[in-house]
Amino acid sequence: MPDSKPMTDDEIHREILEAILDGRLAPGEKLGQDELGKVFGVSKTRIRPVLHRLTDQKIVTIEPMRGAFVARPSVEEARAVNAARQIVEEGVIRAATRAAQPKHITQLREAVAEEQRARSRGDTGQAHRMTGEFHCELARVTGNDVVVELVRELVSRDSLVVALYQRPASSGCSLGGHADLIDKIASGDEDAAAHAMRHHLQDVMASLDLGGEARKAPSLAAAFSHLGNRR
Amino acid sequence: MPDSKPMTDDEIHREILEAILDGRLAPGEKLGQDELGKVFGVSKTRIRPVLHRLTDQKIVTIEPMRGAFVARPSVEEARAVNAARQIVEEGVIRAATRAAQPKHITQLREAVAEEQRARSRGDTGQAHRMTGEFHCELARVTGNDVVVELVRELVSRDSLVVALYQRPASSGCSLGGHADLIDKIASGDEDAAAHAMRHHLQDVMASLDLGGEARKAPSLAAAFSHLGNRR
DNA sequence: GCAAGAATAATCGTATACGATAAGGACATT
DNA sequence: AATGTCCTTATCGTATACGATTATTCTTGC
Missing domain, CATH: 1.20.120.530 (GntR ligand-binding domain-like)
Known part of the structure; x- marks a missing residue:
């Protein structure tokens, strides 16, 4: 059953928000429109407003012409x-x-x-x-x-x-x-x-560690450290 | 000069918000998507997210399949x-x-x-x-x-x-x-x-008058009272 | 003359299509 | 071999198009 119901906007919003708050989507992670659209079985037209709403809540950052990312508050x-x-x-x-x-x-x-x-x-x-x-x-x-x-x-x-x-x-x-x-x-x-x-x-x-740099974005070196240095 | 610049989303948002807060758009007034789109020289695609944002701020109410209206808080x-x-x-x-x-x-x-x-x-x-x-x-x-x-x-x-x-x-x-x-x-x-x-x-x-009914919506009779009763 | 129902018109919500911009890679140059 | 530039590709942002729903108007019957 790929798509049982169309799913309402609020449901999509809650789903993404919970995923972020539960840590299943780490700060800095890319939130592609088409990608999310496929996940929820809708077009990116429906995803877009949700992403904007999350941006207003400061949970997501939108970089113009680059895309939406899970926010990394300074x-x-x-x-x-x-x-x-x-x-x-x-x-x-x-x-x-x-x-x-x-x-x-x-x-x-x-x-x-x-x-x-x-x-x-x-x-x-x-x-x-x-x-x-x-x-x-x-x-x-x-x-x-x-x-x-x-x-x-x-x-x-x-x-x-x-x-x-x-x-x-x-x-x-x-x-x-x-x-x-x-x-x-x-x-x-x-x-x-x-x-x-x-x-x-x-x-x-x-109790936080604000002195050092923020937890590194899930980028490259960290994500693929298990492969070791190849070159 | 009908449309000098495309105008950014935030500008449109601010414009509508100020219009409402200044009382130029009274509570209950209809906010048509095409209508606003023509006002700002853009398509309703740009208007829609702004309306949703205003809805999150409780400044606008969206009635499904009916349209957006300036909110009339109970x-x-x-x-x-x-x-x-x-x-x-x-x-x-x-x-x-x-x-x-x-x-x-x-x-x-x-x-x-x-x-x-x-x-x-x-x-x-x-x-x-x-x-x-x-x-x-x-x-x-x-x-x-x-x-x-x-x-x-x-x-x-x-x-x-x-x-x-x-x-x-x-x-x-x-x-x-x-x-x-x-x-x-x-x-x-x-x-x-x-x-x-x-x-x-x-x-x-x-200092408010919360006992009686809310100020009547600017609907029909009030808006066109200057025409008098025609029939 | 008035009310109820049907047809028309207008508008909303969504999907699709297209132009614009930035990322990634190949190739040439130093 | 490294760096800079050009090109391809992928993704974003916007406009347009279409189906769905509601409001309005016209007709018809009482």
């Missing part, structure tokens, strides 16, 4: 996104602290537990995704869908940053960070929660 | 956008208060002065735009471009809301609100600034 952009998260999510956690009800606390704790389970299971991909999802869950406590989408967008961009700059041995987010955030929210101390959030995001940033 | 969405602004801009003004330097204060005061000048000049369109621009200027104090873009997006959506729901006699934003915000920032009292921001945005919301 160190400056990485810092900017993290700083933006500090600013926005401070407002989020303050609002969440003010709005939090017992059921929200249990929901958040459950999300952390699930994240921990995935991590101990060794499923780093799922764990990483849950890490981002926790922040969305936090935004959801505010009861505001607009904020949730904003946070989701920022978290997506940050996922790319992590994929590019995380240290090889690093397992990801600081382990106890999220549990601590929940405690602060549950205590109702808005300032403490905001403080914890800022430092949590700073910790994430500090 | 009352629920209006409340959600305003609530989101309260959450996000609380974080923004806190960061701005922490980062503010004397030059920033003078810049902000200058922005308010310009806004007041436009208002006393009777240029409500420019005044309204400056009102939004002030909040972007505030975000710029944080030195973070990502945050500026986020705020700009929210402000754009709010502009549509105001265009739809503002009371006929209302002149717009509360006059002294912005000056008060600057005072709080200059004082360095982060909590006071945050508090002022939340109430400022609540005041804007309160």
